[in-house]
Amino acid sequence: MSTRTFGEPIKRNEDRRLLTGQALFIDDVELPGMLHAAFLRSQVAHARIRKIDVSRALRRPGVVAAYVADDLGDYWKPGPLLVPPPPIAGIVFNQRTQVPLAKNKVRHVGEPLVIVIAESRYIAEDALDDIDIELEQLPAVVDIEQGLKAGSALVHEDLDSNVSAHVRQTKGNYATAAAKADHIIKRQFRYEHGISSPIETRGVVAQWDKRANQMTIWDTTQAPVFIRNGLAGMLGLSERQVRVIAPFVGGGFGPKIMMFYPEEVLLPWVSMKLNRPIKWIEDRLEHFFATTHERGQIHDAEMALTRDGRILGIKDVFLHDGGAYDPYGLTVPINSQCTLLGPYVVPNYDSTFTQVFTNLTLVTPYRGAGRQHGVFVMERLLDFAAHELNIDRAEIRRRNLIPADAFPYKNEIIFQDFQPLEYDSGNYEPVLDMALKAIGYNAFREEQAAARRQGRHLGIGVACYVEGTGIGPYEGAKVQVQSNGKVSIATGIGTQGQGHFTVFAQIAADQLGVAVTDVDVVTGDTDQFYWGAGTFASRGAVVAGNAVNEASKVVRKKALKLASDLFECAEEDLVLEDGKVSIVGIPEKFVRLGDLAGRANPMRGAVQPGTEPGLESTQYFGPPMGATANGVHAMIVEMDPRTFDLKILKYVVVHDCGTVINPMILAGQIHGGVAQGIGNAFYEKLVFDDQGQLLNASLADYLLPTALEVPRVELGHTVTKSPLNPMGIKGAGEAGAIPVGPLFAQAIEDALDLERRGVELLEIPLSPSRLFELTRNAPG
Amino acid sequence: MDIDDHEITISVNGVRYQRRVESRMLLSDFLRHDLGLAGTHVGCEHGVCGACTVLLDGQPVRSCLMFAVQAEKHEISTVEGVAGGDGEYHPLQQAMHDHHGLQCGYCTPGILMTMTAFLEENRSPSEEEVREALSGNLCRCTGYQNIVDAVMAAAKRMRG
Numbered sequence A: 001m002s003t004r005t006f007g008e009p010i011k012r013n014e015d016r017r018l019l020t021g022q023a024l025f026i027d028d029v030e031l032p033g034m035l036h037a038a039f040l041r042s043q044v045a046h047a048r049i050r051k052i053d054v055s056r057a058l059r060r061p062g063v064v065a066a067y068v069a070d071d072l073g074d075y076w077k078p079g080p081l082l083v084p085p086p087p088i089a090g091i092v093f094n095q096r097t098q099v100p101l102a103k104n105k106v107r108h109v110g111e112p113l114v115i116v117i118a119e120s121r122y123i124a125e126d127a128l129d130d131i132d133i134e135l136e137q138l139p140a141v142v143d144i145e146q147g148l149k150a151g152s153a154l155v156h157e158d159l160d161s162n163v164s165a166h167v168r169q170t171k172g173n174y175a176t177a178a179a180k181a182d183h184i185i186k187r188q189f190r191y192e193h194g195i196s197s198p199i200e201t202r203g204v205v206a207q208w209d210k211r212a213n214q215m216t217i218w219d220t221t222q223a224p225v226f227i228r229n230g231l232a233g234m235l236g237l238s239e240r241q242v243r244v245i246a247p248f249v250g251g252g253f254g255p256k257i258m259m260f261y262p263e264e265v266l267l268p269w270v271s272m273k274l275n276r277p278i279k280w281i282e283d284r285l286e287h288f289f290a291t292t293h294e295r296g297q298i299h300d301a302e303m304a305l306t307r308d309g310r311i312l313g314i315k316d317v318f319l320h321d322g323g324a325y326d327p328y329g330l331t332v333p334i335n336s337q338c339t340l341l342g343p344y345v346v347p348n349y350d351s352t353f354t355q356v357f358t359n360l361t362l363v364t365p366y367r368g369a370g371r372q373h374g375v376f377v378m379e380r381l382l383d384f385a386a387h388e389l390n391i392d393r394a395e396i397r398r399r400n401l402i403p404a405d406a407f408p409y410k411n412e413i414i415f416q417d418f419q420p421l422e423y424d425s426g427n428y429e430p431v432l433d434m435a436l437k438a439i440g441y442n443a444f445r446e447e448q449a450a451a452r453r454q455g456r457h458l459g460i461g462v463a464c465y466v467e468g469t470g471i472g473p474y475e476g477a478k479v480q481v482q483s484n485g486k487v488s489i490a491t492g493i494g495t496q497g498q499g500h501f502t503v504f505a506q507i508a509a510d511q512l513g514v515a516v517t518d519v520d521v522v523t524g525d526t527d528q529f530y531w532g533a534g535t536f537a538s539r540g541a542v543v544a545g546n547a548v549n550e551a552s553k554v555v556r557k558k559a560l561k562l563a564s565d566l567f568e569c570a571e572e573d574l575v576l577e578d579g580k581v582s583i584v585g586i587p588e589k590f591v592r593l594g595d596l597a598g599r600a601n602p603m604r605g606a607v608q609p610g611t612e613p614g615l616e617s618t619q620y621f622g623p624p625m626g627a628t629a630n631g632v633h634a635m636i637v638e639m640d641p642r643t644f645d646l647k648i649l650k651y652v653v654v655h656d657c658g659t660v661i662n663p664m665i666l667a668g669q670i671h672g673g674v675a676q677g678i679g680n681a682f683y684e685k686l687v688f689d690d691q692g693q694l695l696n697a698s699l700a701d702y703l704l705p706t707a708l709e710v711p712r713v714e715l716g717h718t719v720t721k722s723p724l725n726p727m728g729i730k731g732a733g734e735a736g737a738i739p740v741g742p743l744f745a746q747a748i749e750d751a752l753d754l755e756r757r758g759v760e761l762l763e764i765p766l767s768p769s770r771l772f773e774l775t776r777n778a779p780g
Numbered sequence B: 001m002d003i004d005d006h007e008i009t010i011s012v013n014g015v016r017y018q019r020r021v022e023s024r025m026l027l028s029d030f031l032r033h034d035l036g037l038a039g040t041h042v043g044c045e046h047g048v049c050g051a052c053t054v055l056l057d058g059q060p061v062r063s064c065l066m067f068a069v070q071a072e073k074h075e076i077s078t079v080e081g082v083a084g085g086d087g088e089y090h091p092l093q094q095a096m097h098d099h100h101g102l103q104c105g106y107c108t109p110g111i112l113m114t115m116t117a118f119l120e121e122n123r124s125p126s127e128e129e130v131r132e133a134l135s136g137n138l139c140r141c142t143g144y145q146n147i148v149d150a151v152m153a154a155a156k157r158m159r160g
């Protein structure tokens, strides 16, 4: 290989279509005869359905159909359980999954009651006002602590409590460790994580082709293969009759992998019934209720330490708000439970959580997927320990880092991928050092004092984290040389901006000696690639990337073999570059890759037994377990002590995600993650009233950070390869978002001198008004 | 509700279109679904995200907050018209590509429209001014840094 693109900041193949308005997003799908769907959704959080009458709606000109739950007959079924409970002894799990249309009872605001089909979206929405509906409101379960009390209303009345799941995992023996400890830190923490709010909402287009007996579904999903398999089963079709296409998707961040949303289940069914294509595009208001959230956890946590700040053990008991249904099993709270341990040696751990049903929108993973909650608890405990033991905050972290020679490091509990939580590789201390250096940690106290003399309030924060990434089961890729010499790659994952069209092209380009721009990547079309799992848990580049690499290697071998037969020379005497195979030292003796592809599919003669036609290969890759990335964020803020206005003066991320395929794309992932982390820490909060009504369901009231709030991020990298895949890569999609909460809490405390004033920041999100409330009675 | 149609003539990217539209038809829907110019995206339909930004006589407006009938006799420019006729990138498109100023690309058309108009008025912006001008466009993917860099680089190139 003469020109390596692997590891280079290669510009993206997908940009042109996006920059010129030519990329196909879901709402751009236009089909002849297409109808439009709108949903009547519950306006209350918890109620018994007394009556739904759609007859007036059906009389409106342009309305074609309207269906309620009973119209679905046998098709009405609760959705599948996506992730069954992991093999943990003593686990309690009550499976209650979402339904396509509410029957008898509604369990959260926004739960669909009726689907209306009309000639235009305008008419379909008008018709929603024509539906007569009677709901008998029930008390809503909104608060997770209240929801567990005896006498609370029940989200699912066939259960005797609102417990969705209960899990305890332990390592060592915390009680024994605590008995020997010099010091115990004990606090209650509250961490809320909001909604992913991609700028493109969700949408589905379904087209039943009666003549072809074929269903085509365009869907803003992160997991097209699972959607195909599931819908085929529900619709009574075989998988080959269903094609799911995830076109360009305008951001996902987790909730676009929920399966199955009611709209995904209903549109194909209606399309079959009416034999017309149907489109539904979520509006922003619906998005706030109908697309899954992440929300709150309450942790009662304690940490046992030695006098010199070494962790002896941690005990944590927490509640997790699961929302009205639990199709995602325990993924989010298990992530919290596992990720809490961070990059530290924690010899004894005792962690118990209860997932609680509430009358709120479902909770499923959103970038970080519960990892934030755990990291907040750990990092805050360390901060308070540092204060009480009079140790520097960076120093207490350093003392507890897992040493470089301790890998692979076993944590003796089970992770979300059902594998034992084991860190594959890492070298943590240099990451911390680099971050401290970049933020100017040593000089900061002087800087802070100088600023204070001028009346300015500066504060610093440092937070560490690990991120379990790149989990199984597997992904596959088909790499194929076309007769024009271009290379095409197809994989089964969906893509939502992560640059897969470029990073996969880089991998193949290097193996096959072609330009990155000559590699076309197709993702998210089940007719192009049949198998796969999806884009989640920072796994696309790791798992599908390695499959692309394996397939490209096979194609390379095939090309060299064909050329060696042609030239009657040894393969070692051949070079593959610039789209052709030539003989070493005789560049004029060459054959183009495209011609080899033609030769591999001859019109006459026989394909040798044991070989296949075509210059192509399909390979799969399944990592034995997730690869663990790690990092440190550091930040300097300036606070206005009267308005609590916050300005980030400097933001540093140093991290290690193994081998880097494209540093430009990686940096973009980190920038975007940090921006979401900042929103989570200081701007974004879902505000519900005690009846489960979301009070800020618009982008004017739920504040996504703008270019004025998100600072420039300085990046540093170290590389510790993962031994779990041949390329040595680890995922990076969520790293930017994970430790931002504790970083804010720490830096704000520092800026406002809250330790001295006896105020502790034990919750996220914070905001100027919340800081005002928390500090108003504190001494100045 | 009575449906009242209007005959309108609108020029988009220099092409004149004559159509009958309902008075309540949003300009964003009209561009996307009636004219097939789907490059203009909608993210919120309540005027906050900026994804739907187009130029009305050279000034950025939110096409989700206007009715198509209000654009009668005006010049509209959309993302489809930003590149040259031969497909040659506008300096800002080139800079967005060079600086990785887009990920999912959903916010990108609105950002291109807002910021090309901004660059027409300010060829030597400071980073603060760029951020201020950009602050009405939400992007959930990039963290804005690379977009800011792209706008600064485009300004430099446009200054020549």
Ligand code: FES
Residues within 6 Å of the ligand: B041, B042, B043, B044, B045, B046, B047, B048, B049, B050, B051, B052, B053, B062, B063, B064, B065
């Ligand atoms: S769609 Fe117009 S501002 Fe969001």
Ligand code: FES
Residues within 6 Å of the ligand: A199, A250, A251, A497, B101, B102, B103, B104, B105, B106, B107, B108, B138, B139, B140, B141, B142
């Ligand atoms: S690139 Fe995805 S919203 Fe901006």
